[in-house]
Amino acid sequence: MVGKIVTVTIDRPLGTRHPNHPDILYPVNYGYIPGIMAPDGEEQDAYILGVEVPVAEFTGEVIAIVHRLYDVEDKWVVAPVGTRLSREEIQTRLAFQERYFHSEILLK
Numbered sequence: 001m002v003g004k005i006v007t008v009t010i011d012r013p014l015g016t017r018h019p020n021h022p023d024i025l026y027p028v029n030y031g032y033i034p035g036i037m038a039p040d041g042e043e044q045d046a047y048i049l050g051v052e053v054p055v056a057e058f059t060g061e062v063i064a065i066v067h068r069l070y071d072v073e074d075k076w077v078v079a080p081v082g083t084r085l086s087r088e089e090i091q092t093r094l095a096f097q098e099r100y101f102h103s104e105i106l107l108k
Contacts, residue, residue: 001076002108004062006033008046008078013054018097027096029055033076040073049093050079064090065106066098077105 010031018024029048036044047066048058063085064077075098077090087105091098 001065002062002106005059005081006036006046006062006076006078007057007059008033008048010048010054010056010058013056014052015054024097028093029058031058038073042073044076045073046076046078047094048078049085049090050083063107066090066094067104067106069102069104071101071103 008031010029012018012026012030014026014029016026018026029051030045031048032043032045034043038044048055048060049063051058058078060078061081061083062076063079063083066075066077068074079085087107090105
């Protein structure tokens with residue numbers, strides 16, 4: 001999946017709070033990829049990195065997969081085409097939510 005171009009519908013724009021956990025503030029845009037189903041039966045979730053303003057929709061490249069070791073679903077990391085981030089940079093940007101899960105970052 002890494003390297004694929006996808007369009008993400010943003011349902012939690014940068015700067016908003018998690019609907020069930022108001023203590024979690026989204027420092028990145030977060031949403032789902034319409035039409036691609038994840039193992040949890042919902043559309044595939046995706047974090048958007050490299051876009052520093054709230055957006056409603058974003059088309060970019062899957063640059064990594066956050067593989068949650070004890071969860072049924074993975075999260076995709078999408079960025080502007082050609083963007084490359086290190087595993088550490090991705091972990092740092094996603095720590096606001098991923099710190100609650102045991103996961104690994106899979107890169108190309």
